[in-house]
Amino acid sequence: MASVLNGSALSIEGLAQAVGALRLDAAWRRWSANNPEAARHLMAATSVALSLGVVSLSVFAGWSLMWYTTLRKVMFFRELFGLDRAFEEQYRIATEEEIRRVKRQHNRLHTPLCTIAEIDGREYSDEDTHPN
Incomplete structure (x- = not known):
């Protein structure tokens, strides 16, 4: 040997x-x-x-x-091997929830809590509110 x-x-x-x-x-x-x-x-x-x-x-x-x-830290290889699929799904769900939350907040801020008629206590017709 x-x-x-x-x-x-x-x-x-x-x-x-x-x-x-x-x-x-x-x-x-x-x-x-x-x-x-x-x-x-x-x-x-x-x-x-x-x-x-x-x-x-x-x-x-x-x-x-x-x-x-x-290499496992480089995004290209993570996408190539499909390691971020679960993360992408969670990110998509979180993003959709954030969009819904912002829309609810926007609607709440831009929807009048009461109308002018309720403040004034008088009845308005369409001609009074829309002169054109």
């Missing part, structure tokens, strides 16, 4: 040495001797798969680190 760690672990021969170190040596040698091309293809495919796995894991770790430090 020490020879595998000497820098040749990322080559096809290094992977073959690692497989041999896992006690699959006899079966691997017999199979690879009978199928040398298939063994090379298998080792190449394994190398590509492991490389893609390492790269994917690195990208995932980087995005996770960025997400938990800064």
Whole structure:
């Protein structure tokens, strides 16, 4: 196993040495001797798969680190991933309630509490109130 760690672990021969170190040596040698091309293809495919796995894991770790430090605070990403949907609904409901409250207050301030006729105590006809 020490020879595998000497820098040749990322080559096809290094992977073959690692497989041999896992006690699959006899079966691997017999199979690879009978199928040398298939063994090379298998080792190449394994190398590509492991490389893609390492790269994917690195990208995932980087995005996770960025997400938990800064990206979750950026509004673009919150909208992109739909994290503010509940907040938007609550905001919409609160805004509608505020609009209703302001309208009620406005109507209360601009609706006369009593008419001139009630203050005067006299009856007015339409001609008196609307001379045109």
